[in-house]
Amino acid sequence: MARSPAVLALGRALAQARTAAGLSQQQAARQLGVSQSLISRSERGSRTPDASAVARMIELYDPPGALRAELGKLVDTVTVQQWSPVGSDEIAESLTDLERYERDASSITEVHPVLVPGPLQTREYAAALLAHGETPAIDMDQALAMRERRRAHVLGGDVGYVAIIDELALRRTTPPGGVDVRRGQLAALHEWSRLPAVSVRVIPAERGFYRGLVAGFEIIEFDDAPAVVHLEHYRSSTWLYSERDVAPVVATRDHLLGVALSEEESRTRLRALEGEL
Template sequence: MAKSPKTLALGSALRAARQDKNITLRDFAGQLGIDFGMLSRWENGLRIPKPENVAQILTSLGVVGEQYKGIMTLVRDTAADHWTATSSLEIEQLTAAFRSAEKNSALITSVCPLLIPGLLQIPEYVRAIMVSGTCLTDAEVEERVAARIARQDVLVRPIPAGYTVLLGEAALRQQVGGPAVHLKQLRHLLKMGGRANIDLRVVTFEESWHSMLDGAFHMFTGDTIETTVVIESREMQTWLHRPEHVNRHRRAVRDALDIALSRADSMHFVAGLAHRMEQRFGHLAEVDP
């Protein structure tokens, strides 16, 4: 059976809780009276522990409060066809798993009809979203901006992930943060789009209905995870891992690539938007590239 994202998240949370106490896997297995190999399989998402096993592990490690509650939410429906998070606690757990999958992926695909994806956002763009769309304090905003920018290391590390991003024209025209931020964001896309591991493709308004109009999603493939899909919306996030579900999104990506501008034409399109902004707002010409 394929390892579900929720099972992997549960295993990762159990391993982190044990490591926080500086206890080796073998010593902890002996302490619990559990087979060493079974505990290892639980932590690696290869087997699903029973709720009472998870409770025993957390109690032995002294995990209490919100951390205990958060890990126990991962025990339910671990083998389900999908993982949908709606509560703030569930979304926090899924987001942590999302970041882990992103970090460990060899190939990432983002389909973004309306907004620039997080891996290509500049700090000012992130900040504008956080300030306008949330009720966070200034300190919380800056913490989240820093966390999102740190995630972008996956694209520039010594062995970077391959990244295909399909952008709707609306994402390139929406002036999140105002004209100055927008121009800086366009310039950043041109810079990142020039990297060998990034294939930035634009789908223009000239196209009729297409699969991207169904909404944004991200696809991850790596050595430690099978290909999975995360769908984002304002009120919930859903993670799909069954092959039939993933394949439908693969087809959506292929369909979008069929109508998208070529890589070279996409870069030319973004450059044209930036140039027209510079002409329209002459005082923005000195914005840092």
């Protein structure tokens, strides 16, 4: 279970409680009679502390009521097979975890039948979406800054990035800005699709219905850990990290790669869509 989003959230809350108590990792380890590495790994999310260990930490740190309640909830959460943060604070923390996963990933695949995936959104396209309340749980400046960091990472060539996008998402005019916003987004996608570490695959409108059309998803894969799946909803998100839940999503991704146009065909389609404007 280590490295699951819920374990990361628990580690973050434990670190917050320890810091608020004025203790260093070394001091906490000494008073608990454990190694400092155990404290460090628990806070990084690379180790899942058992309930009794967390209870001892809570007793030592004596956090205020709200943080104590959050820790108790997270201890229960790490034993389940998926995690769904809801609300402004939890969404913001979940997106922070998303960035952390993407930095550690060996490959990322995003599937979106409705919109251009976040890391490949131009600033103008993203601002238009945010202005219309597409991410109501977080601040616009924060959301734009996050998209730019994610874009810099995937375009920087540190990770293999695949975007599978329905053509109808590319045909959607995005107000305000309208045609100009759409033209700029199509041009950027065409340019970025030529980068060695970026693959843009368009599912053409003539394909009609296909498996995976119902919703978008992101698969984050690692060299040294099992894959996780991130599902973004309107005011919440869901993380899947059990093999039982992740495997069907990976199978759908593989199916869609067969449905989509090739990389070169996708670039041709992007150029054609831009030429229609």
